Amino acid sequence: MDLNAKHSAINLVSKSFLTVSFSLLFCISCLNDSFGDGVKMKFLFFPSSIQSPSDIFGLGNSNPAQSALSVSGGKSLYNGSFYASKVTSGNFGFNVLLSFSNIPSGTSLRICLNDPGCTVQALLYDSILTSGIANLDLNVAIPNTYPVNVGGNTLNFALFKDGQVVSQKSASFIYDSTAPTLSFSVSSGSFTVQQDISMTCVDAVSGCMDLIYTIDGQTPGLSLLSDFDPLQIVLGNIFPTTLSVGNGTTTVQVIASDRAGNISAPVSATYTITIPSSSAPTVSLNSITNGTTNGSGSATSVNWTSDTAGNYFVVPNTTSCSSITPGVTIVSGTLGAAGTQDLTIPTGSFSEGANSLKLCLLDSSNQSGSFGFNVTIDTVIPSLVSTSPSGSAVDIDVFNRELILTFSENMQPNTNLSPHVWITYGSGGSLTTVEITLPASATATWVSANVLKFDLDMILPEYTSIQVKFPVAGLKDVAGNSITGDGFGNFNLSYTTGGAVSLKAIIDTNQPGCFDSVGSGISCTGTGQDGAFTATPTAQVIGTPTTLGGYASDTVTVDSTSGLTWKTCVQGMTWASGSCSGTPTEMTWPDALSSCANLNEKNSGQGYAGLKNWRLASMDDIHTLITFPSGTSGYTIVAPASFPGFPSSALNQRFWSSTTIRSSNLNAYVIRNFGARAFTHSKNSANDGFPYLTICVSGNP
DSSP, rough: OOHHHHHHHHHHHHHHOOOOOOOOOOOOOOOOOOOSSSSSSSSOOOOSOOOOOTTTOOOOOOOOOOOOEEEEETTTEEEEEEEEEOOOTSEEEEEEEEEOOOOOSEEEEEEEETTSSSSSOOOOEEEEOOOOEEEEEEEEEETTTTTOOOOEEEEEEEETTTEEEEEEEEEEEEESSOOEEEEEOOOSSSSOOOOEEEEEEEEEEOHHHHHHHHSSSSSOEEEEESSSSSSSSEEEEOOOEEEEEEEEEEEEEEEEEEETTOOOOEEEEEEEEEOOSSOOOOOEEEESSSEEOOOSSOOOOEEEEEOOOOOEEEEETTTTTTTTOOOSSSSSEEESEEEEEEEEOTTTOOOEEEEEEEEEEEEEOOEEOOOEEEEEEEEOOEEEEESSSSSTTTETTTTEEEEEEESSSOOOOOOOOOOOEEEEEOGGGGGGEEEEOOOOTTTTEEETTTTEEOOOOSOSSSOOEEEEEEGGGGBBBBBBBBBOOOOEEEEEEEEOOOOOOOOOOOOOOOOOOETTTTTTTEOTTTOOOOOSSOOSSSSOOOSBBOOOOTTTTTOEEEETTTTTTEEETTTTEEEEETTTSSOOOOOHHHHHHHHHHHGGGTTTTTGGGGGOEEOOOOHHHHHOOOOOOOOOTTOOOOOOTTTTTTOOSTTTOOEEEEOOOOOOOOEEEEEEETTOOOOETTTTOSSSSSBEEEEEESSSO
């Protein structure tokens, strides 16, 4: 009896029992298996961690479309992250634009922070959606008592139906309740030349936004007229790159705002300018190197220019250029001609913190020109304020690829971090810890001076302990101090992933005939067997191998039914002359995860075939692919025209899935090429007499 006849017989018996009683839950067919497994019983079953089909016995029930949400924008979205901002009430909130598809009646939307699925943390938003809603523009308030990290957070969205999460998304979220700080490039004082004033605005978390000034004695002002819109100038003007102050007495007042809408208190400086009849020297600071230092690294130097020859002195900023003495001089010398030079500043006598200095140049008439600058001594080791996911967090969304680290101070914007990812599975004495190879396309981005976002560019396995090791040598503050690491020089972020929410359309088996209890072909009319139904519950619409625009060397197979794009060839095989050829590579489960993830780094980080999110296929993914198109298709579990050269022989090849067994995560589910039978297998074995192979997929997680 061929395999399709066996399946038809199973369905005939199953559906007969359904006529008598609705209490029958499973159908088990005891059939001899002579294909090398040494197993006398064959079970058709669905693993408990996989979404069960809605019509397991092929009765033709409809398969409802999957509800989904996506984050499509909002006024609070900037450079890939959402920013909390002050609203007219004085509290904080954010604006987000969401898109939906296939929303049935009774579906609710939850929004929260730092809680995948929004089942533990307090909710920022919880409401029943209108059936069929397509878009929602939300202003969401953040109560003053809501637990939120200063700096990086994860903004979580979840759709609930009948008490179950049916779709969830996450986004980076920045919270900042501290106003910027301001300082003048030139302190108040009396001068004999025009002063060109610039401002330094510091806001480590969300970054400076507006800089407004007045010179008429009135206090500059900013106001929020409408929530989440830009602040409006009430009084004053936008501060230019440089503000020139000439003859007379001028008081400059300045305020600043950040991206979160925090407004600083005004700062002011008064300048009395008396320009003599002959021109004083003009000196200017071009740049400062290692202006913040721990004193043990590279030397601090200033590059400066003078339009006049003369003697120069570096002194404390409070020292007048007309009363310099050897006791206050830090370094001095002679500039023989007008021009530019680099000057090394000795820092051995400086105090911890900012040291305010001045360079004075005196010409032959003893007129002076000067500029001020700061050298900061910082020997304090930076620390981590928060991480997202937080350390030891559990049930983290496997599709959340981004890690956010918020530091206690401004850091060097190093993006060449090269972290390592280790996974641990098993229990008791059978624990296995192994490194997963990150794609080279994994990237670090500094959201602000002290907030780092790292994109792993891979989908992590479910129900697995994750440890990300960052070399501390790459995480230094601007003074050159590294964060504290372990004995191997690493900072470790550990957390545990949850399950993958992944619902797919159930496809027709394509079984062509019907059979009686002994395997003889019979008419399908009235049997209720799979062969009696066409395109039920959903017809499989899958293409033949193709390439996508601009990626002629990357062959893929597109499944329009599931929305998935498959790498046509099994890992280790290559596409040649219209078919996959070569020997597929046997792999352990961790190697299979890395192999598929590394497709994301192809084509200079654009991904294999120009697609991202390549991953090891899950059991839900694989179930959308299985088909039984003919009576002799025992070894053909995928459409042959869609996957030419697919390994299908009496070797009884197995194909890994990313789906972990919840009760014993040392093992994962695999599919056998004969009959698409599901097995479980140790993640650490690549061959137990049968080869274990890898198929990769992208899209529609």
